[in-house]
Amino acid sequence: MRYRLLGPPEISGPEGRTWFRSHRQRAVFAALALNANHVVTVERLIDVVWPQNPPSTAQAQIHKAISALRPLLDAGGGWGGGSIDTVFPGYRLCARSGEVDADAFHRDTRDAAAWMATGRVTEAVTGYRGALDRWFGRALDGVPGLAADATFLEEHRLHALESSLCGEVLLGRRTDLAAELEQLCAGHQLRERLRALQMIVLHLCGRRAEALEVYHRTRRLLAEELGLAVGAELREVAQVTLAGEPEDHLALVARWAHAATGEWATQ
Incomplete structure (x- = not known):
């Protein structure tokens, strides 16, 4: 069942x-x-x-x-x-353990975060991807009365996705990840962590000018849509990109990946 x-x-x-x-x-x-x-x-x-x-x-x-x-x-x-x-x-x-997919999703992401915290990046990425594979559409689709819960679940899905992507960057995945991030950012244009990861991957692929264009495009979009300036995280990525040191990006990604451990531990 x-x-x-x-x-x-x-x-x-x-x-x-x-x-x-x-x-x-x-x-x-x-x-x-x-x-x-x-x-x-x-x-x-x-x-x-x-x-x-x-x-x-x-x-x-x-x-x-x-x-x-x-x-x-x-x-x-x-x-x-x-x-x-x-x-x-x-x-x-x-219900028995594992029968509710939302509960299983949260369990899987907590396990993946624990693996990431101990340096088992490959296992962590596999765990996050397994958790994400449980999704088959929009959470609680067709139940307007649970809209707040659906938003909560979707936010956690995006956190898991971003944590998985951080792990894949650390594992050295580059070219195909750039294409995946392009599609993800098209669907989540104001999601700064995804934009930051897109910039990092582009820079690591030797596409520094494109990475900086992502930053400027995001800055304009945030100003026009929300009247906001870009956040500290995206500004830091832009500064590292301007400095021309791709390796420094990996330290940022590692920091984000390990920070996710604390996020999932509270869920």
Whole structure:
């Protein structure tokens, strides 16, 4: 049994995927799986299903959605392996370790950060890439009531991606990484860490002028879109690039990679 939240919420098992019959059923499942093994109140479930103006029948509809979900999870029916317990003042989805992909993602990234901290860069990169492979779309897609949680998960995905890229730079990957970063930056134009990594990789590939152009382009974009100046991290990369010492970039990347250990330890 797998409870998948790192894309449109779904349940998967030996017989395939479960298709929810309504957006209410999907939203209730997602809220319970996101907080697996913890009680989620009925009031919270109502807020997730109806972020604004819940109907007078909201509580009854939540109970109905729970009743529809139980046959898919109870050990005596469906595929087995899970259950939804009634625990005042709400419900609790019981799940085993590794069954909720979001929890597995966080576990994998913590392990990868620990490997990075001890100098096992190859293992760390493999761990981060494995964690990222768990994603199959936008987290919690189709559940507007969990938008804040989706944003939180997406931020952690980007942190894992950046940590993985730092490791790959340290391992000496260069040319193909420049192309990958070009695509990533196109989708996240205001993400300064990605821009900084793009500059570093370009410089390490002997493309110093292009690296500096990335800096100037990002500076203009930040000013025009947000009215902000570039951050200290990007300015430091620009200074190292101007100094013409590519090796100094590796010290910056190593610092970022090890800093990620502390970030993941708090999650």
